[in-house]
Amino acid sequence: MTTVLDPTGERQVAERALLDRPSSIEGKVVGLLDITKPRGDVFLDHLEQGLRRRGVADVVRFAKPTYTKPAPVDLRHEISTKCDLVIEALAD
Amino acid sequence: MTERPPLPDGFVAVVKQDCPTCQLVEPVLVQLVDAAELVAVVTQDDPSFPDLTTASSTPERTFDDDLAISYLWDIETVPTLLRIEDGEEVERIVGWDRQQWQDLTGLPDLGPDLPDWRPGCGSLSVDPMRADELAGRFSASGLRSRRVEFAELEDDFEAMWDRGWSDGLPLVPPTEARVARMLAGTTRAPDEVVAVVPPDLVECTVEKVAVNAVMAGCLPEHLPVVLSALEAACTREFNMHGLLATTFFSGPILIVNGPIRQRIGMNSGVNALGQGNRANSTIGRALQLVVRNVGGGLPGGVDRATLGSPGKLGFCFAEDEEGSPFTPLSVDRGLEPGVDAVTLFAGHGPTSIIDQKSREPESLVRSFAAVLRANAHPKLPLKIDAVLVISPEHGRIFREAGWGRVQLMARLGELLLLDSDELVQGAGGIAEGIPEAFAGMQLPKFREGGLLVCHAGGGAGLFSAVLGGWVNGEEGSDPVTVPIGT
Numbered sequence: 001m002t003t004v005l006d007p008t009g010e011r012q013v014a015e016r017a018l019l020d021r022p023s024s025i026e027g028k029v030v031g032l033l034d035i036t037k038p039r040g041d042v043f044l045d046h047l048e049q050g051l052r053r054r055g056v057a058d059v060v061r062f063a064k065p066t067y068t069k070p071a072p073v074d075l076r077h078e079i080s081t082k083c084d085l086v087i088e089a090l091a092d
Numbered sequence: 093m094t095e096r097p098p099l100p101d102g103f104v105a106v107v108k109q110d111c112p113t114c115q116l117v118e119p120v121l122v123q124l125v126d127a128a129e130l131v132a133v134v135t136q137d138d139p140s141f142p143d144l145t146t147a148s149s150t151p152e153r154t155f156d157d158d159l160a161i162s163y164l165w166d167i168e169t170v171p172t173l174l175r176i177e178d179g180e181e182v183e184r185i186v187g188w189d190r191q192q193w194q195d196l197t198g199l200p201d202l203g204p205d206l207p208d209w210r211p212g213c214g215s216l217s218v219d220p221m222r223a224d225e226l227a228g229r230f231s232a233s234g235l236r237s238r239r240v241e242f243a244e245l246e247d248d249f250e251a252m253w254d255r256g257w258s259d260g261l262p263l264v265p266p267t268e269a270r271v272a273r274m275l276a277g278t279t280r281a282p283d284e285v286v287a288v289v290p291p292d293l294v295e296c297t298v299e300k301v302a303v304n305a306v307m308a309g310c311l312p313e314h315l316p317v318v319l320s321a322l323e324a325a326c327t328r329e330f331n332m333h334g335l336l337a338t339t340f341f342s343g344p345i346l347i348v349n350g351p352i353r354q355r356i357g358m359n360s361g362v363n364a365l366g367q368g369n370r371a372n373s374t375i376g377r378a379l380q381l382v383v384r385n386v387g388g389g390l391p392g393g394v395d396r397a398t399l400g401s402p403g404k405l406g407f408c409f410a411e412d413e414e415g416s417p418f419t420p421l422s423v424d425r426g427l428e429p430g431v432d433a434v435t436l437f438a439g440h441g442p443t444s445i446i447d448q449k450s451r452e453p454e455s456l457v458r459s460f461a462a463v464l465r466a467n468a469h470p471k472l473p474l475k476i477d478a479v480l481v482i483s484p485e486h487g488r489i490f491r492e493a494g495w496g497r498v499q500l501m502a503r504l505g506e507l508l509l510l511d512s513d514e515l516v517q518g519a520g521g522i523a524e525g526i527p528e529a530f531a532g533m534q535l536p537k538f539r540e541g542g543l544l545v546c547h548a549g550g551g552a553g554l555f556s557a558v559l560g561g562w563v564n565g566e567e568g569s570d571p572v573t574v575p576i577g578t
Contacts, residue, residue, distance in 0.1 A: 004240050068567060
């Protein structure tokens with residue numbers, strides 16, 4: 001019988017419940033996060049138009065400084081305080 | 093680390109029966125007991141040895157059958173005479189040397205019938221047959237990693253595979269003894285945090301690096317390179333997170349400079365970028381296993397590579413500094429000559445450069461430029477770095493013409509100044525390219541510092557190599573060169 005040392009980070013993953021899905025987007029503030037891949041903005045422009053036609057209160061646009069790194073904490077905080085919903089888009 | 097068993101204040105002798113010198117000093121030990129100097133005797137192999145029945149009193153006697161005292165008090169030779177004060181060792185002598193024993197104890201006429209001097213014997217605690225087991229037993233008890241016990245009927249190698257720890261190749265089981273032995277390769281404490289490893293941003297200790305280094309097949313002397321490489325990989329500049337997550341081919345490439353190359357037996361010669369050398373093959377693998385196991389970066393998880401590349405199993409080689417016409421890569425990147433260093437480059441490859449005809453640097457450098465121009469795509473300048481690995485036979489052409497690094501880089505810079513009209517989107521009937529707004533100018537293929545040059549390879553073959561990079565700079569990754577610690 002062999003005993004070895006666990007090579008993993010032995011993380012205790014914090015489980016968080018998902019928020020309830022909103023029954024409607026009407027009157028909500030929607031954030032659109034561009035990860036700054038080429039033409040992501042084109043896709044998000046279309047989404048923004050569609051969302052505005054469907055009666056959202058506002059659409060707020062955000063962009064990551066670079067698609068290769070996780071979004072900075074400040075940006076994530078800003079999105080969470082300004083928006084009811086957020087859509088993150090990858091395009092190429 | 094296990095706490096050291098205490099020893100009483102005064103003189104303590106550590107002996108074994110199976111040692112002629114220990115047997116020789118038996119009457120001296122009696123003299124020391126009679127003089128009320130010797131307070132304790134520790135015996136490694138025979139509790140009845142030494143025979144002190146003729147002594148006027150009996151000192152504390154300990155049979156060190158588990159060698160805890162011998163190992164944890166670093167006894168390497170028997171006999172060892174220790175002087176303990178307030179529970180701490182203040183002096184020790186080993187073997188038999190009458191003058192030393194008399195000086196240390198302050199007693200005259202010790203062992204008058206004995207020869208003046210006899211060397212000691214090896215302590216059982218440094219017996220090669222037992223040293224690993226002891227290291228495992230005593231050092232590993234301080235290790236904090238969860239213990240994973242494989243079942244009786246599990247095959248160790250299959251068990252590790254089943255737990256998701258493998259990169260697809262067999263792993264060495266990271267037992268306590270192996271991890272403890274690995275940790276002997278560094279002066280750093282097992283619980284020291286080396287880096288915060290992406291993508292899960294987990295604090296990774298020296299111990300966790302050692303566990304993964306064992307699995308990768310590293311030797312203890314490889315560990316400092318793995319530790320420094322991990323530190324370099326987890327910097328903001330290198331951006332290991334993005335490099336892992338990208339759909340692109342690249343992974344971390346490690347290029348080692350300095351005397352450590354010879355010390356740990358790295359290959360910078362024949363097949364330098366290939367298989368067959370333990371240090372080259374396992375050091376890069378260990379780094380990738382840390383990213384996988386500690387950071388949680390799994391292919392198909394956060395690793396989204398479209399095609400990937402075989403170098404992602406581990407890509408590490410040494411520069412041939414001694415045969416190079418150029419200054420070493422680490423020196424070019426700002427470190428002092430002779431300093432052990434590892435350079436991390438986000439890349440893949442190699443791409444071949446064949447030039448068997450050039451005998452003049454000007455011709456050869458044009459070959460290099462022609463291939464380098466195609467790095468990533470012939471129409472994409474500035475965004476992707478590369479490493480140019482120049483082989484000895486190509487290097488010789490520069491050396492014989494008196495070209496050093498500066499001249500080579502200057503000429504490559506001139507030859508790789510590109511006409512942007514050929515690069516814009518649609519030019520040459522190819523949609524890929526740079527925006528039209530950049531038309532009508534000259535653009536360098538590589539950004540400042542974006543072409544790294546090093547020297548490696550076997551003595552025969554008029555071939556050099558390009559290791560293509562990933563997107564560079566703030567948007568992606570910058571090469572990082574760090575000194576290798578201990």
